Amino acid sequence: MELKELQARIREKYYETDAKSGPLFLLAVLFEEVGELAEAVRKGERGSIEEELADVLFMVLSLSNLFEIYPEKRLVEKYIEGDPRSRWDLP
């Protein structure tokens, strides 16, 4: 599915609920999901890793909708057209 289409379908279904909850509430849920992803990665549990990656992705797109932002454009500019690796501190 087009990322923009996926984001639109999430907005259609969840925007009203999320607008009532507000950005700080959604941020707290994002951190819960990132914490659960950290646990799944640390334990190397593939099934949980997939579940938590889907949850984190859902929360990122939900937060994007709350601010009416499409992160795809900036991501493509910065990481596909551009290449920030020269600024990375790699191990």
Add this chain to the structure above:
Amino acid sequence: MELKELQARIREKYYETDAKSGPLFLLAVLFEEVGELAEAVRKGERGSIEEELADVLFMVLSLSNLFEIYPEKRLVEKYIEGDPRSRWDLP
């Protein structure tokens, strides 16, 4: 762009670097980016919010590539075809 296509283009360019860094390192970078997203959301800085949403999305897709996982499928099952809101604790 199709989410799968975006994920494939990130893999093409960054997989080798990320495989050397390893999952815990990528997780630490994800933590940085969600921390920066929290700051931007808390301050309501729209430009930074877009930048950080793009960075977090990039890290989620990079981690997905590291585990050869496509989170789109599970996200669609759980949040588009399904509806988990009855289990949510909303404010």
Add this chain to the structure above:
Amino acid sequence: MELKELQARIREKYYETDAKSGPLFLLAVLFEEVGELAEAVRKGERGSIEEELADVLFMVLSLSNLFEIYPEKRLVEKYIEGDPRSRWDLP
């Protein structure tokens, strides 16, 4: 300094400000600080690691004050008197 004394001195100075900001706001600041700690640890920058550990500790005690909770008691019970390592998934 006694941990309880340190928590009391933080409460004296910051409780009023924090009560106006509210728990979700303080949580967002904690997310920022742990994100900055992740960056400092990943880069191995000792000076920043100390700064961010102090910031995270400050936010944990500030949140504790907001809920009138003294985490020391539970920490001693669970980790000093008890030993949860048998339940840990270590690498």
Add this chain to the structure above:
Amino acid sequence: MELKELQARIREKYYETDAKSGPLFLLAVLFEEVGELAEAVRKGERGSIEEELADVLFMVLSLSNLFEIYPEKRLVEKYIEGDPRSRWDLP
């Protein structure tokens, strides 16, 4: 208990285990605990909030031990003797 004493008792018991796990592993565990704290605060569950504050505090002191850092000194300098509020973006 003195914070330094609490940190010393944690070091005595857990340093060896943590040194094997390494800083990125401990960081991942810290993020799990912060995610669980976010959930408890979001849901307003006082018992869980106390449990998770104790867990996050334990992880902060464990990470401090791993780097042989005592965050108390910097915290007192910055937040008790100093007052950074003029630089805060409050709601």
